[in-house]
Amino acid sequence: MTEAQLRQYQDLQEVPIEDPGSDHEEGWAYEDVLQGRQDIPISHEGGELNAIREIHGMRAAWVEKKRIDFRTRRDRTDRHTRAFQKEIPGATQAFMDWSLRKKEGWALPEEEVEEESSGSGGADIRVVDVFTTYDMHILYPAKDTLLTALVRRGFIPCAPTNPSVCITIDALELFRVTNLRSPHLSIHAFIKALCDLHGTPFKRYLATQFSIAHDLHLTIRANIDKTVQKLLFELLFTMDGNDSLKRIVKYELGADGEPLRTCEGLDSRKVTDDLFLARDEVNKWAIEGLQDLMGDDFTEDNPDADYNPCIDRWKNMKADITKRMWGIFDETGIFLALCRHGFALVIADMVRSGEMAKYPLSVVAIMLKVFGKDLGGGYDIGCKLKGTLTRSPLAQLVHELNYSSLVGSFHGHAHRRLCQLVHLATYVRGLGLEDLEGCERAFSKSNALAGSTRHASVFHRIQAIDAYFKHNDDAEVFANLTLFEYNNYKQCTEILESGPTALATAMHDLGITDTAVFEECRVEERVYLEGLSHEPLEETLQMEYYQKLVNLAATTLTPEEKKARATRRKIFNKYEKDLMRVLDLEEKLQIETRWTPECQEWRDAATLVSMSKYQLALDNLEGLIVARMFELTKMNMSQTGYKMRKHIAKALQSCSHAIRTALDNYNTATRALNPPRQQLEWSAVVEYAFLADFDLLRDARQDNSQKLWAKPAGRLAMDLYYKIMRAGEERDRLNVEIRHIVTYLRDEEQYLRRMEATLHSERPELAHQISVYAARRGHFYQQHHRRLIKIANLPGFTGTLEPGVALENGHGEPASVWSMLQMDVDGAAPAASRVADEAEDEDNVSEDRREAEAEGQASDEEEEMSAVITSIIQLAFD
Incomplete structure (x- = not known):
């Protein structure tokens, strides 16, 4: 009997049935x-x-x-990360191999196919693409792991070991690019769209699998970019904080509902580039870190520091506000630094706090370390940062490297006039027309990331922000680089063309013969406003003495009051109190004869008191006008909901009543002055746009209403003069930058072509990645050349489009000497003559194309104007 027949008989035999009543019991x-x-x-x-x-x-x-599983959900991500980390080098090489094969249309090499047919491993994999899902069996050679074999075929696995599901690289790339263009798109939304296309119900684990593959895909791409990519930035930069990109920390709750401990997964992954500052690097500039750095020289508050008149206007100047933040957030926003063209330089996470001083200090420190001398940094409270730098360990370095702390143009108009005369970009020599407000424009777009990062992990939040700003640098800022140059050049030439004539007319009307008067006026106005910063101590005591004498005279009993015993006792006590204060002030002021209403000292003190009440009324009116300005801008902002608009409308209505009352009090105070000041009308007050208008109404000891800088016409002429000066500086800067761009475009193209040709035989997969990078950069070259030609055709253009010679020409630089050798790659024309060729082709452009370009230019100008308006509106939240 064979073994198979025996097994068949065993299967057919009867199974004994237990008798419930039997006395025998098995087991x-x-x-x-x-x-x-x-x-x-x-x-x-x-x-x-x-x-x-x-x-x-x-x-x-x-x-x-039963196996006891000691793993927890909390450390699952960390174990995945460690397992993936071992595979990253091989996966990066496999990705480059796949990319090269896809471009060339190559199949797997014959020797690799032979190895796979008798391969050392195999697996059944489900592949998810954009429109299809299919199963396949994969064999892989002994030299590969399963993960690298999958990547080599264009699949990204969802697990580091023994994966059962893979996502195609094409599907991951579609999500990556779409998400960068529209940060509102989340992984959940994309997976739900794929489920709709595939006709399958959505399940949360599908999003988790896709997220794992997406992280691996971004890590591989980042490794490739490190080999190829390098960016250079300019020296003028702007920085600011934004609290939209917060992240909620997850807690484990106790029985009473109170948080016990964090329940976030362990994740050791980090975004490995120089864009994000490490938390330790930032924290050393906190108060505790400054104490360690400066030792006994550290003082948190410097009583001898210059008085800052703007401190009451900005919430990020107030330590009691910036130190506080809701406990549900860990990261409370980002602190960003951009160059003047919009390239991201450095980002710091704001952690469990508002916009504290340690964030701009850490940014200035890294900028000085990397870029060196003659930096100008714009910041909405640059006036206060200037004082903070002088009291920090950076003081000597700031002085030696000639660092300038500036205030942006739009934020600057919300500062006191005294601050504007020193720090505002309009009055800074050499700054040109740069407004130093690039962060506001960047935040208006990056705020779209808030929805997808609010509940993300620490790593995924940083990864999303990092990927967004890098893509923005490549696809937006670099693409619009020459558009930025064109718009600025067009603006400064128009100012230089029409400005001098308008200035000459204004000077003639004002009786001014020399433009040096405007510099003298600015200095005179600054000295005058500095005198208003603090009231002299003697005048303060004289005003108090006068007020106490008035109070003392007011405590005289009338015949009716003498009859009331309680009233008499109450007034007598008040009289004794006022008398003691009068005697004390007479001793301090060394007054031998008490003042009376008939003496000159009484009348002088009465004038000072009237002026003090006038200024208090003016302060109250100014504060209400500022609140109204901010509420109006918020009401007209996009993404302000209906309920919020109704709430703001009610607040505006209440504010209007308060403004009318404050205006009446102000006009009453003006009538008490000698001579009386000009009354303000409701229609004029509500149209105030610049807060500096209020500063000119402050006058404690002298009448400067006839000064040139106090007259509206004089101030307009002075602003026009400085605008013309800055426009000339801007044209000089643009002439330098335009030649830099022409040179860089030529050098980068030649360098990348040279590197691709050099590596083509030795490392074809790496050469292909260089060509991919070159194609991504070169995608905008043609429009750059067209815009450069438009700049050269502008009336008043004084620069040149002839390429120069870059100073940085060492190994690895685009302008390195060995990359400038004569070469002929694919019959390409020399890059130096590309701009001239574009100029010759301009005559052969079709009419349809010209119309389309004109429409595109109009659209660009509208977008630029929209960005400017957005920047102004953002002032409401600073």
């Missing part, structure tokens, strides 16, 4: 016998207990033991 419970819960029949032979022990041991050997 004694050994533990029950030992505990006395079950009896066993004992024979004369004995040994029943040993037999039961043997049966129990045999059964225990056959029963599979």
